[in-house]
Amino acid sequence: MQQRSSRIGPVTWCGIIGSTCLLIFLFQKILWLVVPFLLALLLYYLLAPFNKKLLKSGMGRDFAAVLLSGAFLLLVIGALLLVYPMVIANAGEWQYTLMRYFEGGSRAIETLVYEIQQNFSFLRHSDISVSVRENMLGFAERFSDKHLSEAILTAVAWLPSILFAPIIAYFLLKDGTQLRTFICETVPNAYFEKSLYLMYALDRSARMYFLGMLKLAAIDAVFLSVGLWLIGVPSPLLLGFIAAILGWIPYIGPIIGCLLAVMVAATDFPGDMSLIYATIGLFGSLRILDDFVFVPYVIGKNMSIHPLLTLLMLFIGEAIAGVAGLMLVIPILGIIMVIGETLEIIFRDTRLKARHTYAQKLHQRAASCDLNIDPHQN
Amino acid sequence: MLLSFTRKFKAFAGKFETPQLATLRGVSLFSQIATGELRAIRGLLHRRTYLKGEIIFDEGEEAQAIYFILSGKVVICRQGRPVDGAIAELGASQCFGEMALLDNSPRMAQVRAAEDCTLDVLFREDFLGLLQTHSQIASKLSLELARMMGKRLRQNINSYVL
Numbered sequence: 001m002q003q004r005s006s007r008i009g010p011v012t013w014c015g016i017i018g019s020t021c022l023l024i025f026l027f028q029k030i031l032w033l034v035v036p037f038l039l040a041l042l043l044y045y046l047l048a049p050f051n052k053k054l055l056k057s058g059m060g061r062d063f064a065a066v067l068l069s070g071a072f073l074l075l076v077i078g079a080l081l082l083v084y085p086m087v088i089a090n091a092g093e094w095q096y097t098l099m100r101y102f103e104g105g106s107r108a109i110e111t112l113v114y115e116i117q118q119n120f121s122f123l124r125h126s127d128i129s130v131s132v133r134e135n136m137l138g139f140a141e142r143f144s145d146k147h148l149s150e151a152i153l154t155a156v157a158w159l160p161s162i163l164f165a166p167i168i169a170y171f172l173l174k175d176g177t178q179l180r181t182f183i184c185e186t187v188p189n190a191y192f193e194k195s196l197y198l199m200y201a202l203d204r205s206a207r208m209y210f211l212g213m214l215k216l217a218a219i220d221a222v223f224l225s226v227g228l229w230l231i232g233v234p235s236p237l238l239l240g241f242i243a244a245i246l247g248w249i250p251y252i253g254p255i256i257g258c259l260l261a262v263m264v265a266a267t268d269f270p271g272d273m274s275l276i277y278a279t280i281g282l283f284g285s286l287r288i289l290d291d292f293v294f295v296p297y298v299i300g301k302n303m304s305i306h307p308l309l310t311l312l313m314l315f316i317g318e319a320i321a322g323v324a325g326l327m328l329v330i331p332i333l334g335i336i337m338v339i340g341e342t343l344e345i346i347f348r349d350t351r352l353k354a355r356h357t358y359a360q361k362l363h364q365r366a367a368s369c370d371l372n373i374d375p376h377q378n
Numbered sequence: 379m380l381l382s383f384t385r386k387f388k389a390f391a392g393k394f395e396t397p398q399l400a401t402l403r404g405v406s407l408f409s410q411i412a413t414g415e416l417r418a419i420r421g422l423l424h425r426r427t428y429l430k431g432e433i434i435f436d437e438g439e440e441a442q443a444i445y446f447i448l449s450g451k452v453v454i455c456r457q458g459r460p461v462d463g464a465i466a467e468l469g470a471s472q473c474f475g476e477m478a479l480l481d482n483s484p485r486m487a488q489v490r491a492a493e494d495c496t497l498d499v500l501f502r503e504d505f506l507g508l509l510q511t512h513s514q515i516a517s518k519l520s521l522e523l524a525r526m527m528g529k530r531l532r533q534n535i536n537s538y539v540l
Contacts, residue, residue, distance in 0.1 A: 177421055
């Protein structure tokens, strides 16, 4: 979108940023609706190629939509039924493991901070390393009482609306084109072709973003799993997968992913600082590769937004809606940019405006042609 | 035998076409399309109505769609010259703007509604998507498009020679 954004004027830019902020503010109020809708969009773009293949094989649009979204819904329900007994059976053990990793991680951080303290004379007599460790352990002890039950309750509350996503995806697959036709019907004739193109551009941008995010997560997961396995961190596949998914939360996600891997490395290999440095190095190099190679290649330059604007919008998104704002702000900004640019092209086009005014006059004349006929004239 | 039964069934089903589909079948480009296929195309079309004198598109404009005339007439002309620059007048069942489907070149002429008219519009990307997903529709439409272009080319050659 860099090529596009150069054509956008300052007034439109203000409109784009303002609209994005307003939408983030509104969306955080109806997050219960926005999250399943976004998941449905993700699912829709994920299933669209399969839908195309089914249509190609001669299947009807309705049946293909039922088949695909139904299969996905069954898959989710099956996975939940499979995971639930596993969670119940292993909850105690997992909690113990989690505490052990917290302990190991906090010890590693204490060592790191202590080493820093030893290298700086003004920090040597402070007790930062001890207080950092105590804080981390305190958080870990309170976690199960205070945060875990809250997290489980939130997950249970969100479950119905998340299960709603395949149903929305079904309607998008089945009636997507009709919905677009319905929206286009409201557009005046003069702007019609341009609005058709706008719909296509929006669809393309959203598809590139959502599918790109999935592809990027897959690439990150493979890269991290192989990297963690090579440097000798245990459970590389699971850690790589979790860190790749966490990468969807801009800036904070990769840091949490890295911390998880550091915690595991520090617990299973206590005192091996080189492994911790290698893990941090691996996550750092992935960040660089993501920003300069994978994102431009996978998501494409079309959705790329200037880094300064990205950073600014991330801060604004976080300030307005917290983690949800961080995750929503970039896709919303991308979509609003496409709309803003197209609307600017449409409204700046004086010829289209003149054609629309002329068409309005014709319609008015047609509507009022028999109004001033004198009934006594004949 | 199965083939003849299929043909008979299609002919029978064709009798129960909705008025909308029947109108669409009147368009020359869709004359060979089966009812089920026509239904798939119908889902992609946008219906527009234009009043006499209204401009449908301008010469040099970016081309995005093909138009099918369901009722009324349109005049294809040089930009802003509907009388002395008229190139052709098209009526119901004919289509225009088909070059948009074949290449990304700008519109070659202006099109105005010569009478109040109703048009169906097919967006280029939808047309290309249709060609990918429905091979039978693709071959029939391509053949009809080629026939139409050939006919216009022959007419142009004849008028040039004469």
